Amino acid sequence: MSIPSELAEVESKPAGSARVRDLLPQQSRRKLVAIAGGPNCGKSTLFNKLTGLRQKVANYPGVTVEKKGGLCALRSGRVVELLDLPGTYSLRPGSPDEVVVRDVLLGVQADTPLPDLTLLVLDATCLDRQLYLCMQLMEIGRPVVVALNMMDTARDEGLDIDAGLLSRALGAPVVPISARTGSGIAQLRDAMDREIPPPRPVTRLLPEPLRDGAERVARVLPLAGPLAALSRFHVAMALLLDEGEDDSLIRAVPIPARREVMSVRAELDAGIPEWRSHEPIGHYHAIEELIRKATLRVKPEVSLRERIDRVLTHRVLGPLIFVLLMAVVFQSVFMWATPIMNAIDSGVSALGRFIAPALPVGPIRSLVVDGVIAGVGAVVTFVPQIAILFLFISLMEDSGYLARGAFIMDRLMRGVGLSGRAFIPLLSSFACAIPGIMATRTIDNRRDRLTTILIAPFMSCSARLPVYALLIGAFIPNRSVGFLSLPGLVLFSLYVLGILAAVLVAWALKRTALRGSRPLYVMELPPYRVPSWRSVLITVRDRAGLFVQKAGTVILAVSIVLWFLASYPRNSGQVRPLEKRLEAVEDGAAQAKARGSVAEASAKRTEATQLENEIAGVSLRDSFAGRAGRLIEPAIAPLGFDWKIGIALLSSFAAREVMVSTMATVYNLGDADQTSVSLREKLRHAENPSGGKAYSPLMAVSLMVFFVLACQCMSTVAVVRRETNSWRWPIFMVVMMNALAWIASFAVYQGGKLMGLG
């Protein structure tokens, strides 16, 4: 979060003394306004309207919840700091997102001060349920301003709401707005500028034992420290009700208070077993009264959403439309991203070629061109796919369609132990797991999200295709099996293998590492809305930006490390003479060009390229990577691989498709690709030291199986690190996937040999 520099020192102290900030005179720190509301109340649109582009996304420390902050200028010239909290239905937490919301609003969230004002956003078109959070918020004892959003839609639907009555009943200002059209925003800004008194406490109807119990807890709460600025009764109720493991709220009170909480809970459990239900029952009772008085429906309900839903969730049309839409998204990501990615690739190569002659032949040229420029290129290459996928996801989410998609797919995903929301991230992973894993943001259940992230790489991504193409082209005979071709069948089975592995791993995870109580899979199906382009584009910008910033740094670093391993140590014995020859040939080419003899220049260029390939081949084979390849040969020999493949496996950690170019380099065919006939020939006829054939169709299948299952993508690791905010899960993923790959390859190769297929 960006903070004024004069306060940077205060902020860097540990959480306890961060309270000092609260004591600073009002003028020297910005007013902090927390924006709370349900998941579909248009909060983000409002946030975007209020902050413009002055917003920043980070993470709350230690969790995967995102912290969205921004600055908002008020009409008086004052600037306030806005914090867009995750959408929540209740202050009683049920997920990491909701824990953060509660903690921020109660002032116990590390790194975030107690907000000066809470801006609660309600969707005017479904006030009934939205008021639940409102009721809870009013009891905290801190100032609240209520923004009644979507007033334009409410009016269209014939809903008349008496904002004044609502305001008097709640004890807080209520400002009708429409974040989409901008109406009421000025009044909202003015409301944020005022000093609002906290709502007066409303006595709720509660059973005696519960009220007494809460009061007992309230009495032993400390009079100073965090929580002191809040209603003691509310804090007591919160402590009693929030029973998550190792809950951050209970840790914020001293031990004697904790003991009192425990003993009150035990007494209540013994006395009124259903005491926890009284809060919702009591609140909804009050809400029903309020709705009856404050709202009036002047027109019968127009069910536009009903008519649309009748088509989009129709028994036959629904899935059909969904599949069609998925095909369009998939195809678009491929079609639109590919030319841009190719352009980026060419651009990177051109840049490399442009810079190369300016640098002396040798380590510096190599580092800059093959390490840094290639590394940056590797990062930037992903941006088009991420941008396009998130464009679609944003549109679907904001319009309300995403929920319908999850609704349709839920039954299918249930078989894997996931929910409908996992479908799109997994589908996208067939193109590339990077945007797919980022798309798991739409899954709110933490365990489901993790499981989806961990199995996403099993969906055979497009980077594996060149490897498949090379190996199938070189080793699988083009026979027909019925009306299918053998190569096609092999390719298809590889995809199926990936899916099966994903199902298996998901099942295993749910029973072991990610085991837990079954969550409630209740999901809201929001009304259809026209998405705001500004919000969509801001989301795309945020996602791409975060990727480049957080994952990009890891990718670049690993690129350079891999470059180093593949280029050093330089065997000057063999390489130097070749480099000298290369210099001579390049000079010759330049001279020929200056003289105007195009044919000679071109011939020299070809010779130069061949020399470059040879240098690359020798360098690679004698480098650390080469040595590592030889080192791991005993470990991969049972899978049918030799050290040259070993080198390729190690360097393809940079990106799966690098496997092809590495194999080409190892065989001195530096610029060949998967379609190169010469490369295929080289592989087919490659010999091992004892003179026999080094590779065979069986080995090719074993290698492809390995490729389906192994984690060979540093970018995936970097993104998983970013999305899970820890190194634990990426490391687990690498170990798990590679172990699985090794076992499967082993089974295929040895099993095949036993059956006489080798």
Next chain:
Amino acid sequence: MTPPRGRADRSTRKLGELKPGSRAIVRRVSGEPGLLRRLMELGFVPGTPITLVRRAPMGDPIELRLRGTHFSIRTSEADRIDVDPF
């Protein structure tokens, strides 16, 4: 005295058993405390009118309308909710 015909039809049923389009009143919510509270907070409080709008194309989950909001809920979870049909 035998109860009128109509009354016998108003037996309590599980929410998941209703036909699409039917309306009912929430009578009781059961289950383990965490999930129970969660459901109630979403508005599944005894006395609340509820409509089963439709089933998903594959039969599960179901779409409900409650307090002006539409929810998707799995049948296994919907069965925790006892309702009195209209």
